[in-house]
Amino acid sequence: GAGVSQTPSNKVTEKGKYVELRCDPISGHTALYWYRQSLGQGPEFLIYFQGTGAADDSGLPNDRFFAVRPEGSVSTLKIQRTERGDSAVYLCASSLTARANTEAFFGQGTRLTVV
């Protein structure tokens, strides 16, 4: 595809359930980033991958959050035992490499609502 694709675009889930959010980066981009954006705030970094490995997961809020990128392309963000405070827009971005001064391209995000 031409850009970063995120699915689903919207997800409503009940408190305590497990959810998976998917990100398809731009073909050939080795770096992939996940951010979370709460209402009225700027995006906050969660985790980034260089290839298949999670190079920096320092932004993950707790151990209920986990992300994988098994083949170095598609990534899945997994949230266990969801809480109402997890409600936010989850944004994925990819870039050619994980280096400074490299433009990142963002997807349209997945709006997660935990009820």
Added chain:
Amino acid sequence: SQQGEEDPQALSIQEGENATMNCSYKTSINNLQWYRQNSGRGLVHLILIRSNEREKHSGRLRVTLDTSKKSSSLLITASRAADTASYFCATDPPSNTGKLIFGQGTTLQVKP
């Protein structure tokens, strides 16, 4: 945690006027970038200014960077109703990973 403070939080102007948004940050940077966001969804990259640059232009956009004051400004000239959006600055710290730290954003409304 967010590094940037943006000012103002909200701005409302008439079409044709200029809009200026400011961003301050706390730590050293490789570069500073400005993004635009419509309706709280995808972010669109507008412009990147490197730490050794002071000013950059792209169409109707003008960005300045003052590393001594740890601040940047985004000027949109001759604004249009279609410029209505939220604007975020993001810093790329010297970790050389491309990881971005965003400010809280300025919501711009351009009235026709």
